[in-house]
Amino acid sequence: MSSSAAPDLSVSLWRGGTDGAYQTYAVPARANQTVLDVVTYVQRHLDPTLSYRFACRVGMCGSCAMTVNGRPRWTCRTHVTKVAKGGKLKIGPLANLPVIKDLAADLRPFFEKWQGAKGVFAPSKTRHDPIEEIRPDTPARQAADAGVECINCAVCYAACDTVRWNDDYLGPAALNRAWTLVNDERDAGNRDRLGTVAAAGGCHSCHSHQTCQEHCPQGLNPTLAIAGLKRATVQAYLKGEIKG
Amino acid sequence: MNLRLYLWQRGTAALMAPLLLVHLAVIFYATRQGLTAADILARTRGSFAWALFYGAFVAAAAIHASIGLRTILAEWGRLRGRALDAASVAFGALLLILGLRAVAAVVLP
Numbered sequence: 001m002s003s004s005a006a007p008d009l010s011v012s013l014w015r016g017g018t019d020g021a022y023q024t025y026a027v028p029a030r031a032n033q034t035v036l037d038v039v040t041y042v043q044r045h046l047d048p049t050l051s052y053r054f055a056c057r058v059g060m061c062g063s064c065a066m067t068v069n070g071r072p073r074w075t076c077r078t079h080v081t082k083v084a085k086g087g088k089l090k091i092g093p094l095a096n097l098p099v100i101k102d103l104a105a106d107l108r109p110f111f112e113k114w115q116g117a118k119g120v121f122a123p124s125k126t127r128h129d130p131i132e133e134i135r136p137d138t139p140a141r142q143a144a145d146a147g148v149e150c151i152n153c154a155v156c157y158a159a160c161d162t163v164r165w166n167d168d169y170l171g172p173a174a175l176n177r178a179w180t181l182v183n184d185e186r187d188a189g190n191r192d193r194l195g196t197v198a199a200a201g202g203c204h205s206c207h208s209h210q211t212c213q214e215h216c217p218q219g220l221n222p223t224l225a226i227a228g229l230k231r232a233t234v235q236a237y238l239k240g241e242i243k244g
Numbered sequence: 245m246n247l248r249l250y251l252w253q254r255g256t257a258a259l260m261a262p263l264l265l266v267h268l269a270v271i272f273y274a275t276r277q278g279l280t281a282a283d284i285l286a287r288t289r290g291s292f293a294w295a296l297f298y299g300a301f302v303a304a305a306a307i308h309a310s311i312g313l314r315t316i317l318a319e320w321g322r323l324r325g326r327a328l329d330a331a332s333v334a335f336g337a338l339l340l341i342l343g344l345r346a347v348a349a350v351v352l353p
Contacts, residue, residue, distance in 0.1 A: 165319035244248035
């Protein structure tokens with residue numbers, strides 16, 4: 001519902017590529033308005049050339065993350081009233097990633113690192129084997145479950161100091177994914193995976209600043225997952241299963 | 245940082261923790277008892293135990309600090325490859341030389 005008494009929001013949006021600049025728009029303030037609603041209003045009513053990315057609008061797909069007033073957030077689930085300071089919003093593309101145009105960051109490095117951390121399930125059985133029973137109450141399964149709800153929004157990657165400082169660092173999401181697979185008893189790729197995440201740019205590069213945990217919209221704790229990887233890689237190294 | 249550097253840094257940190265506590269206790273003891281430099285040297289000169297204690301402390305500190313500095317140079321200084329390794333090894337060697345020189349000054353008879 002429109003609130004006729006409320007003044008317009010002053011919304012600064014990043015326009016252009018890496019060399020772009022912020023441009024300010026006046027957007028009507030409405031009740032229950034999300035940051036994504038604001039961006040969509042600008043594109044539909046003020047400037048149709050504005051580029052941004054979204055899909056589900058309900059916090060499942062992880063497409064719509066942007067930098068909102070200095071913090072990476074999922075914009076579809078972020079209410080304007082929660083983040084607008086004095087009716088002002090400053091919205092840019094996610095940090096630590098190349099800018100394609102306007103609010104759309106290039107997520108290729110993020111997903112390449114996901115692959116680089118061996119974040120792909122390595123099956124241990126064939127379709128001819130019986131389906132394995134997975135008990136939900138084992139410590140390993142509970143550790144996997146704690147990190148498995150990642151929606152790949154790259155908010156943690158954009159928030160991470162180590163990603164900003166170290167181009168080789170795989171980042172919290174990829175390492176969190178690796179940790180869920182390390183704890184998946186059906187997976188057969190752990191020796192290779194632990195060797196990869198123990199190398200330079202892997203889990204031992206994490207400074208445990210916990211910005212990933214602070215910003216994760218799903219409430220996950222990638223720092224805890226990375227700590228688990230640190231322990232698992234040390235144990236594998238001491239057993240001679242991986243090289244240092 | 246790779247796994248091997250991580251283990252060296254954590255291992256030296258674990259070693260330094262008790263050494264540091266003893267070192268602090270020694271400082272408090274020396275100041276509370278009003279020991280002079282001559283009193284201290286009388287205790288340390290020719291002492292194999294103090295040579296081993298502070299020699300290990302210096303070696304652990306040199307390794308620990310040079311690995312830490314290596315990370316800082318890589319992340320904030322954008323150093324890479326051989327330049328990074330050379331700078332951190334040189335810093336570690338400097339700490340080792342300065343530290344062992346100080347240890348020698350108080351333990352050699």
